[in-house]
Amino acid sequence: LFGAYYRKKSHSFNNYVMTILSYSYNSVRLREYASDSHLTKRNREMITTWTCRYRDPACIQFALERLRQWQQSESYLVVPNQQTVLTCAALRTGNQTD
Numbered sequence: 051l052f053g054a055y056y057r058k059k060s061h062s063f064n065n066y067v068m069t070i071l072s073y074s075y076n077s078v079r080l081r082e083y084a085s086d087s088h089l090t091k092r093n094r095e096m097i098t099t100w101t102c103r104y105r106d107p108a109c110i111q112f113a114l115e116r117l118r119q120w121q122q123s124e125s126y127l128v129v130p131n132q133q134t135v136l137t138c139a140a141l142r143t144g145n146q147t148d
Contacts, residue, residue, distance in 0.1 A: 064104055071101050080112045082129045095131045102139035113139035 078094045086094075101109040117140035119126045128136055 067100070068104055068106060071097060071104070071106075075101055075106075075108075080109065080132075082131065091131055095135070098132055099135045102135050105139075105143065110139055110143050112136070114144055116140065117144065 074093065074097045078090055078097060080094070080098060082091060082094060098109060102113060113136040116128050116132075116136050120128060
């Protein structure tokens, strides 16, 4: 009885968090550029952490793409500010070939 109640509340909370994050996410995006300010890079790092933690499809897809690029070429480098979160997201959601 209580499990269904909490799952419904948890789903509502997840939707609420993703709605809030989507505004920030749309302003900074996931790709980092040399011209980005320090504040933009730090915001991107925090937003990426939370969007991937809540399994946002765009974040997960971005993480998997970066992981696959790194596997194909060891000279490919993931942006240091995003290494941890993208690696965790890719490994959390990827399959055996990833």
